[in-house]
Each structure stands twice: as C-alpha cells, then as structure tokens.
Amino acid sequence: MHPFDYVAATSVDQVNSVLAEHGKRARPLVGGTDLLVQLRGGRFELDVVVDIKGVPEANVLDLNGSLKMGSAVSCATVYENEAISAAFPGLMDAAELIGGIQIQSRASMAGNLCNSTPSGDTIGPMIVHGGQVNIVSSSGSRTVAVEDFCTGPGRNVLEDGEWVLDITFPAPSSSFGAAYERFIPRNEMDIAVAGAASSLTLDGSGNISEAKVSLAAVGPTPVTVGAIGDLLEGKTPTAENFEAAGKIAYDAVSPISDMRGTIEQRRHLSGVLTRRTLAKAAERAKAG
Numbered sequence: 001m002h003p004f005d006y007v008a009a010t011s012v013d014q015v016n017s018v019l020a021e022h023g024k025r026a027r028p029l030v031g032g033t034d035l036l037v038q039l040r041g042g043r044f045e046l047d048v049v050v051d052i053k054g055v056p057e058a059n060v061l062d063l064n065g066s067l068k069m070g071s072a073v074s075c076a077t078v079y080e081n082e083a084i085s086a087a088f089p090g091l092m093d094a095a096e097l098i099g100g101i102q103i104q105s106r107a108s109m110a111g112n113l114c115n116s117t118p119s120g121d122t123i124g125p126m127i128v129h130g131g132q133v134n135i136v137s138s139s140g141s142r143t144v145a146v147e148d149f150c151t152g153p154g155r156n157v158l159e160d161g162e163w164v165l166d167i168t169f170p171a172p173s174s175s176f177g178a179a180y181e182r183f184i185p186r187n188e189m190d191i192a193v194a195g196a197a198s199s200l201t202l203d204g205s206g207n208i209s210e211a212k213v214s215l216a217a218v219g220p221t222p223v224t225v226g227a228i229g230d231l232l233e234g235k236t237p238t239a240e241n242f243e244a245a246g247k248i249a250y251d252a253v254s255p256i257s258d259m260r261g262t263i264e265q266r267r268h269l270s271g272v273l274t275r276r277t278l279a280k281a282a283e284r285a286k287a288g
C-alpha cells in the first residue's frame, strides 16, 4: 500500500486547507470502512487522509423539527436516537442494516453517500427524506440535493478540495411515513442486489398527497421514479395502488446482470420492494 500521512483535523478550516493543498491526492475519512479497504486494495493512491471526526461541526446531530446530521455522525448514533428514528424512519431502516454493529458504530451516512456506489443503502432513504448536502471548501459552500449528488458508480458532484460538512432534512409532517428494504442473499453483511426507499405523505382525508420512490443497485446512480409520485398523488394508500406502483418500478429500471443478480431478478425485486416499502411507509404515516 502506498504510504500516506494522517491528519486528525479539529476545524473546518484545517480540512479545507489540507484538501486545497493536496487536491486529488487527499481524501476525508470518517469510519474508513470503505476508504481503508479501497486504499489497501490499491484502487487509488493518496498522500494524505484527513480524519474529520474531530471537527465539531461535522459531529452535530440536531433535531429541531428539521434534522441536521454532521458528516462524521455514525449510523449507530442515528438509529440509537429514538426521536430521530421516529421522525425519520427511512434513515433508521438503512442505518440499522449497514454491515454489523461494529461497522455501524464507525460508518457514516455521509461516507456511504460520498462513496457513491449504486448499492449504497442510505442514499435512497436520504433522497425520499428530502436530504440536502452542505458542501464546503476553501472557496466557500454550496448546497446540492442528495438526489443530484451521485453522477455514476463511485462518482459524485464533489470537485477537488470540496467535502461534505453536513446533510439536512426538512421536518416531516405528522402524516409522513418512509421505509427502506433491500434484498440480499443472506440475512446480513451483504451488498444489496436491489433496494427500495419509499416515502408517503397523507392529507386530512387519508389520501396520498406526495409519494417518492428511490431504487438502489438497479442503475449507475440511485433511480428516483417520478412516475410513481404522479400515479399515487390524490389516490388512497391501497394494496392495488401500490401494486400498480410496483409495475411502474419494474418498467423504470435498467439494471445490469452481475455476480450478485440478473437483470430480470433486479427488475422483479424493484417491483416487489417498491410495493412493500410503500405499504410500510403508509402504515407509518397512518400511525403518525
């Protein structure tokens, strides 16, 4: 493995300055559960790894109706917070199934997002919860929707010198529900063959006022299926309507066949998981 320096940063400015100085030869580290594996495997070479876990702003976890989640916050910290789990159930579903307990205690959702693999389990849930990514660098800051963040397998909108400081989520209404499920060949510690994140908001009459579905591992980036929102808006949350939404998901995806699954299996799973997660999101929305 190529030798690299390790910087334990304690401020945003320090991270900015290391990344500005080294460009592509430096990367932020949170849990290292992707980064260190990739470095050891020779996927790329770095001169500096900058650990952001000592940066106070990256450790913020502030629920005040809306949620601000610093990029260094671990998955376990998210799902162990009962108020956050109740208000943001899609995030909880995903945080609870990343790896095992040791991985969840180190790994961050921001790291999962910045790694940008199509199978990343937290990305779809962050999309259906309306996440906005706060990107910083020595030249300033900008905000990008999680939905627009990934640009290809392992690629995203971050330019040299930029990093993610935090991700914010709007306050959900009392009749909002969300859910994430994935299919893996064994019960845990595996990469999704396909995954689906869904969210629903119900109006005062119990009809669907907004619906979002984002699918994992069935395209080069997360696949957000806008036609499902169009179909469901104004309709009742019934099994028949969710079945129709599943058919749209089946038709909307263009996955590849690989060692984990075939095209047909992934399309089938997209339909089934869409139907199931919409039903679970509806139950949660009704329960308030």
Ligand SMILES: Cc1cc2nc3c(=O)[nH]c(=O)nc-3n(C[C@H](O)[C@H](O)[C@H](O)COP(=O)(O)OP(=O)(O)OC[C@H]3O[C@@H](n4cnc5c(N)ncnc54)[C@H](O)[C@@H]3O)c2cc1C
Pocket (backbone or CB within 6 Å): 027, 028, 029, 030, 031, 032, 033, 034, 035, 036, 037, 052, 071, 072, 097, 098, 099, 100, 103, 106, 107, 108, 109, 110, 111, 112, 113, 114, 115, 119, 120, 121, 122, 158, 162, 163, 164, 165, 189, 190, 191
């Ligand atoms: C045993 C095992 C099981 C796993 N199981 C799952 C699973 O079930 N589902 C799943 O989706 N993944 C899984 N993973 C992959 C990994 O754990 C997750 O992607 C995790 O969320 C990565 O978070 P991290 O904090 O460890 O990221 P790191 O490894 O620290 O970083 C990942 C990448 O993002 C960059 N990065 C990190 N933070 C920032 C930032 N703030 N700004 C800019 N760039 C940043 C890093 O430079 C690096 O390129 C597993 C990994 C292992 C080793």
